[in-house]
Amino acid sequence: MSENSPIKDALYAKIEEIGQEQVHNLLLKKEFSKLFEVIYEKALDSIEEDVDEYEKFGTLAESFTHYLFTEMLIPSQRKISYKNMELDMIIPNVTELKKNIENVVLIFFVKTSNMNEIKQRILELKKIQNVDVNIWIISKDQIKILQKSYLIEKISFGEFLRDAQNFVNARKMNKLNIFKTKV
8 A cells, every 4th residue: 555545544534533632532531442433433434445345444453553652652663674574563663672572562454364364474473573462463353363363343442552552551661641742
């Protein structure tokens, strides 16, 4: 997907529609499921582009996560190459990955229904991060795997955001504010 994609355009149109103040109010109240409902679900409904369903769900979830992590001051890097592999997202960064894998989460946004491709990708991620609970899979469908998995739906996605916030807080990686702009 290009940087100017109909998926990103739909996401940022919904964010603009509800406004930064409302986003920050929901973040402050930790109403992550409500955020998912008013932004992700509405953006998904507005995407008319002929894009594969799994690609659409995964790409929108990845873009939404990137936006929310920025707002929540969760340190992360997105779309980076490490050991000849492109990583969807990493908390906090490659520097920490080189120092201590216990303090790093790799996040994989599933953009296919092909279970063999998904399992192959997980095997590749395990070459970098051998702590299964620190590999998080975000998927449209339920997947039975050893790693942590979250569904792209409001309850599970809310748990994913809480888990990311707790991971960062437990390791004292976060900034002092709950999100970047005060309400």
